[in-house]
Ligand code: B3K
């Protein structure tokens with residue numbers, strides 16, 4: 001908890017550390033009611049700082065430390081007494097007498113009562129750690145900043161019977177028995193690392209073991225540690241790990257560097273996973289997957305997160321961040337790497353569609369709200385609040401744009417140079433850009449505005465065709481709305497991948513006015529000015545432009561397409577992403593028309609062109625089924641909210657449901673045929689976690705969700721049959737979700753009960769069970785959620801449960817959450833106030849829906865702000881919650 005006014009920390013104040021820590025020797029004695037941490041730090045004056053101020057004496061040494069009970073402290077073997085040092089809530093300061101010295105400290109900590117899940121804590125019966133960003137200071141006194149890199153040895157001592165497995169970073173070098181039924185193990189990590197990559201685990205764990213032969217023929221032992229009951233759910237993660245290791249060698253030339261790589265699954269974890277050197281700790285939801293208990297989406301998430309954390313070994317660990325403002329240096333880059341990996345392993349276009357839909361719904365909303373910040377923020381109160389969609393997802397888009405601008409080969413040369421130049425260093429986003437510039441002989445100084453300016457740029461495009469001169473011009477006008485602390489924005493570099501279609505749906509050759517010959521049929525225009533046009537010559541007929549192919553820049557592009565033109569693009573665009581995008585834009589236009597009708601109290605009438613467009617997709621058996629499923633998914637309510645000036649929650653819901661109902665009726669036959677055909681394949685073959693099978697099931701399940709809107713008995717029977725007779729969670733959960741949202745009360749209640757009874761001992765499956773109910777848009781949502789909070793499987797202490805129930809209700813159930821009486825807001829605020837004391841990081845994350853008050857009508861705005869005020873006044877707030885609430889109320 002905060003005891004003083006939280007302080008803003010600024011990038012401009014960065015200074016290199018006064019002292020360095022060459023070696024860190026840790027000993028942990030783990031007990032049930034406390035733990036002891038002994039740290040020996042081999043330290044010296046930072047020569048860089050000494051050289052900068054040669055006349056000055058030795059500055060004081062200020063170590064970070066929070067919630068530590070200091071038991072003893074010595075310097076170079078001399079025991080210090082309280083007069084020799086100063087202690088406050090978060091620091092220990094002393095005056096060194098020599099430029100090199102060794103500090104020994106012992107502290108007592110309480111992992112057994114650590115509910116914040118940061119530092120050393122217990123998840124169930126096991127001990128584990130989460131140190132990024134600033135958790136190590138809750139373990140021992142230290143220079144807890146990423147530019148202090150040290151070699152670690154770690155000795156763990158614990159009761160043998162309860163904790164037979166004792167793990168830390170690097171390689172095990174010694175072990176033995178201790179008195180009183182205890183034992184110890186010493187680990188040594190040969191690589192220098194910042195404290196945020198430190199980890200330890202102690203528990204009664206089983207492991208699945210495999211090995212990997214690296215490109216230089218070294219054998220690496222691979223181990224996934226889980227609680228015994230989960231040992232049968234590790235194979236998919238292991239396969240994903242081996243694929244990731246191979247891919248990083250092939251695509252980036254990066255080889256793994258230790259003899260052992262370990263993953264440990266824990267149930268209580270604030271985020272998805274953590275890339276600690278050689279010892280990744282994972283939320284069990286991102287490791288455990290098998291057909292019966294994990295959906296296709298969960299399988300794909302496991303594959304992506306395993307890859308993401310593994311890739312950090314180079315992009316994050318070998319080359320790390322100088323300070324936390326540079327977080328996107330490792331996160332944006334690593335998200336880009338994992339997205340490309342997933343694209344290579346599965347369907348590239350589908351992966352891109354999913355990522356862009358997510359970015360536009362959630363990151364664009366963040367960028368338009370009170371917490372908006374640049375990819376490289378320049379100030380923060382609590383760094384935990386900056387593990388955001390902007391730093392991760394938009395950061396990845398920024399790296400993708402560099403890839404687009406320099407091409408795959410140039411990009412690889414840039415990363416080779418970056419890794420060679422900075423191996424073992426803590427660096428900045430500028431260093432990454434510099435490597436790209438030097439490897440490619442280009443100037444990215446204007447491009448760097450993507451790191452320093454927040455907000456989502458708008459790009460308005462106009463066209464002009466001159467039939468006589470056979471020229472076609474595209475004019476671009478870019479602008480970017482103000483964001484907190486940033487009024488005026490300079491123009492960005494916006495790469496626009498594009499093509500032109502002729503009347504036969506063919507790609508036209510692209511020759512710009514100053515070029516001697518056409519350069520292909522798809523190319524990238526680089527927009528660098530506020531207003532800019534490009535003129536193509538030899539354009540035989542009026543073309544239809546296909547713009548921002550593959551979503552080549554994270555902007556809001558507008559072009560005045562007619563609905564007929566969008567249908568044309570849906571059919572003919574050679575870019576799969578843009579075919580989907582055309583369908584989305586068509587749906588948005590149609591839905592916005594319905595929203596308007598609903599708001600005016602008119603009868604809603606669906607534009608039949610949407611029916612025709614989606615119907616022709618269903619009729620075409622040659623199309624990728626995953627693409628058809630994506631195209632059938634109408635833009636979500638959250639996205640429709642994001643693109644509204646003022647969102648009318650009820651009209652959006654009513655319009656979208658009306659459109660779904662009309663589509664279900666008009667397309668009943670083709671949907672039913674597709675459903676039955678796909679279901680038949682699912683029924684008669686065993687589950688396979690591969691792209692073609694994901695595709696088949698996704699079309700099957702979206703078809704089912706439409707069909708059930710008909711409430712026909714044969715569909716209900718099919719749904720129940722799918723629910724009962726299937727070998728996998730993808731089909732079972734989809735059927736359950738459809739039932740939960742249906743009017744069949746009896747069947748619904750029975751299915752929910754059967755499911756809960758069968759899976760009551762599997763917490764991850766129960767999370768799904770909570771989520772489908774929390775997201776159900778039928779009336780009475782809050783009451784259902786409140787009842788579920790009392791279910792024996794629910795606890796506020798487990799972040800997955802909080803996300804599954806409270807997060808799903810406030811984020812995926814707009815009509816219920818935004819009830820006009822404010823009951824949804826009040827409920828959320830109550831939970832945040834409780835969680836503020838238990839787990840500040842989770843509390844702060846849950847605030848997101850309330851921070852978006854600017855999108856709603858005056859009455860809702862007042863209610864939402866009222867709840868934010870109530871949280872602010874509720875007592876002592878964590879810095880996490882304080883920062884989000886106070887910024888949201890400005
Ligand atoms: N680097 C971790 C994030 C930890 C955040 C802690 N507040 C996970 C990841 O991005 O790989």
Ligand code: ZN
Pocket residue numbers: 308312330331334
């Ligand atoms: Zn990461």
